[in-house]
Amino acid sequence: MSSLHISLVQTRLQWEDKSANLRHLEEKILGMPGKAELVVLPEMFSTGFSMEAETLAEDMDGPTLSWMKKIAGLKKIILTGSIIAREGDKFFNRLLWVLPNGQYGHYDKRHLFAYAGEDNRYSPGNKRLIASVNGWKIHLLICYDLRFPVWSRQSIQNGQPEYDLLVYVANWPERRNHAWKSLLQARAIENQCYVVGVNRVGDDGHGIYHSGDSMVVDPLGNILYHKAHEEDLFTIALEKEKLEEVRNKFPFWKDADHFLIDP
Numbered sequence: 001m002s003s004l005h006i007s008l009v010q011t012r013l014q015w016e017d018k019s020a021n022l023r024h025l026e027e028k029i030l031g032m033p034g035k036a037e038l039v040v041l042p043e044m045f046s047t048g049f050s051m052e053a054e055t056l057a058e059d060m061d062g063p064t065l066s067w068m069k070k071i072a073g074l075k076k077i078i079l080t081g082s083i084i085a086r087e088g089d090k091f092f093n094r095l096l097w098v099l100p101n102g103q104y105g106h107y108d109k110r111h112l113f114a115y116a117g118e119d120n121r122y123s124p125g126n127k128r129l130i131a132s133v134n135g136w137k138i139h140l141l142i143c144y145d146l147r148f149p150v151w152s153r154q155s156i157q158n159g160q161p162e163y164d165l166l167v168y169v170a171n172w173p174e175r176r177n178h179a180w181k182s183l184l185q186a187r188a189i190e191n192q193c194y195v196v197g198v199n200r201v202g203d204d205g206h207g208i209y210h211s212g213d214s215m216v217v218d219p220l221g222n223i224l225y226h227k228a229h230e231e232d233l234f235t236i237a238l239e240k241e242k243l244e245e246v247r248n249k250f251p252f253w254k255d256a257d258h259f260l261i262d263p
Helices: 018-030 063-075 143-147 174-191 240-249
Strands: 003-010 038-040 078-087 090-098 104-108 130-133 136-142 165-170 194-199 201-203 209-217 223-228 232-239
Touching: 003 018, 003 194, 003 209, 018 063, 063 078, 063 090, 063 104, 078 165, 090 136, 104 136, 136 143, 143 165, 143 174, 165 174, 174 194, 174 209, 174 223, 209 232, 223 232, 232 240
Parallel strands: 003 038, 038 078, 136 165, 165 194
Antiparallel strands: 003 232, 078 090, 090 104, 130 136, 194 209, 201 209, 209 223
């Protein structure tokens, strides 16, 4: 069975400075040793978690997506992370999934963080994105989505679980890192899948500190990787055989409730 090599980029972000952030990330990714199929960046990796959508938003022909296409092509990787996107008169916290050939998909964050006014600046998405890589199905979500288990809940497709891996990209403050770490493990256990959470480190433009605490969790909820407070670029191989072993030994997924989500 195939393995999937994923690189987590836990990094500091310069507040609302796209060029500085892209230069910093380019140096990290192009200098990355070893093999990876997928490289994961934090939420709003080019700006930090900013509410200045009118100033910072980009169309899909903007510089950040162009940069992602360039890096994905040079490194022969899939590159993902979220940016501030514009469509007409609406703004979205948009996760981009960029292939080495320049093709891309996107997911617009559904659960907007009203506590920080995100719902006043951005429009919510209403469609999930489940991508495919080397026989793996990957469900891609953003930060605050983590608190809402129905949106990430595994469903059964053709007699099998819908996806194998949950990925969360985030700007999750250190003051609530207990929830972040606990919920990443919970999502892995309840959905019997791997979970990857990639968060930023350092202070944002409001002086709010982010401790990172990026994690990889296996389908039993065991932590395979955890890093706090420091920048880090970590690559891990996830094993499909391990996933299938857990699902076959503990077929709890077969007893799940069936439901539809109202868009």
